Amino acid sequence: MARRKAPRKRVQGTLNVSFETTADQRSAREAAGRSHGQASRSLFTEVELVERFPQSTPSSSSPGPPKRQDKATALARTVFSLICHLAGTLWRYLLIVCIFTVQKMAVHKKRFLRFIVFLLPVVLAGVYCGTSLPAWTMQAKAQREALTWASAAETKMLRNLHALLTEQTQKLQLLLEEVAQLEVEISSLKKERQEVNPAALELALEVFVGRSDWALKSSGATIDMQRTSKTYDCKENWGCRVLWFFHTPNPPDTILEPDISPGNCWPLQGHQGQVVIRLRARVHLTAVSVQHIYKEVSPSGTVTSAPRDIAVFGSNADREEETLLGMFMYNVTKEAIQTFPLKNTHRAFAHIKLIVKSNWGNTAYTCIYRVQVHGKMEEQENLS
Structure with missing residues (x-):
């Protein structure tokens, strides 16, 4: 009896779970328990009969070897x-568990769906x-990395800006x-200018104006060719004639130009x-300057062609x-350019005549x- 009740207790222990079920579900569970109990009782009854009557087969009356064979067959x-x-019992258990699981899922369907809906986004x-x-x-x-590079570039740029x-x-x-130094110098110059004698300034201005050149070709001075001597012509000298063919002699107005390079003279x-110069305006003459070149730079090595005695007329x-x-x-032993003062006649002249009376050989x-x-x-x- 103990063996027959043990499966029933296991089935009841399996089914006695505290879940909220309906009346139909309870009746279905009781029917499954009864069928399982009947199957278990038939199984144990058969096992008990086999144990009690092991020689109930027809082969029990046979001699020794056939009885052993019947026992082995019966045992098998x-x-x-x-x-x-x-x-079959395991299959029934699995089927019961599946049915129970489906029933529980059907009961807790809403909770399961809520759990799925909550779990899916997570x-x-x-x-x-x-x-x-x-x-x-x-x-x-x-x-x-970009921020690090930008920070390094900005740091470098800031350093460069700081240095600049x-x-x-x-x-x-x-x-x-x-x-500040220029301001000091300007103020000192202004002070010196205020302290300078106006008479001295006027004298310096007169000297500057008096030293200006009125016989410049660029300022309008010309040569009176009718009252000027002829230019040197070396037809009698064959060597000079050959050189003169390749080099035309300079005209008289050469003396009115500032170029005094060696050889650039009027011969x-x-x-x-003599030479007569027309001035561009009437001028009160104060001085005249005559210029030649030094012996050291003369093409011929001498200055014998330089003028010596000169007279000036207005x-x-x-x-x-x-x-x-x-x-x-x-x-010729003094400076290349020499200035000579003229007589003050209180008259202004528009023409000046320069007469060369002799030269240096x-x-x-x-x-x-x-x-x-x-x-x-x-x-x-x-005007003054």
Whole structure:
């Protein structure tokens, strides 16, 4: 009896679970328990009969060897039947468990659906985060590297700006010091200018104006060719004629230009001659300057063609009586340009005649490089 009740207790223990069920579900469970109890009682009854009557088969009356064979066959059948009943019992248990699970799922369907609805977004969010985490990590790393590079570039730029600002500040400081120094110099010059004697300034201005050249070709001075000596011509000298073919002699207005390079002179024929210069305005003549070159730079190595004794006359018309303004000697042992003062006649002249009475030994020609006429224009004197 103990063996028969044990399966019933196991079935009841399996089915006695505290769940809320309906009346139909309870009746179905009781029917399944009764069928399971009947199957268990039949199984144990059969096992008990086999144990009690092991020689109930017809082969029990046979001699020794056949009885052993019947026992083995009966044992095999019993084991096979036991295995079949156990398999059927396990199958019934599995079927009962499945039915019970389906019933519980049907009862708790709403709770299950709510759990699924709540769990699904969490699962999806976890999947999304898990798949996006590497990309986020790489993006964060790239942003960190970009920020580091930008910070380094900004730091370098700030350092360069600081260095540039320091350099510009130093330059500005130097400029301010120079400006301060210039202000001091300007103030001192203003003070000196106020302290300078006006008479001395006027004298310096007169000297500057008096030293201006009125015989410049660029300022309007010309040569009166009708009253000027001929230019030297070396037809009688064959060697000079060949050189003269390739080099045309300079005209008389060469003496009115500032170019005094060696050889750039006006050669008048012979050791005596004259030149008449038309000034661009009537001038009160104060001095005249005559220029030649030094012996060291002369193409011939000598200065024998330089003028020596010179006389200066002034006039206002071609046929007007000329006025002697001065006589002087050009000394080749002194400066290349020599200035000679003229007589103050209180008259202004528009023409000046320069007469060369002799030179320093050259009988063929006399070279004059430049003539400058100094004075004060008549209109300027009237205005003052």
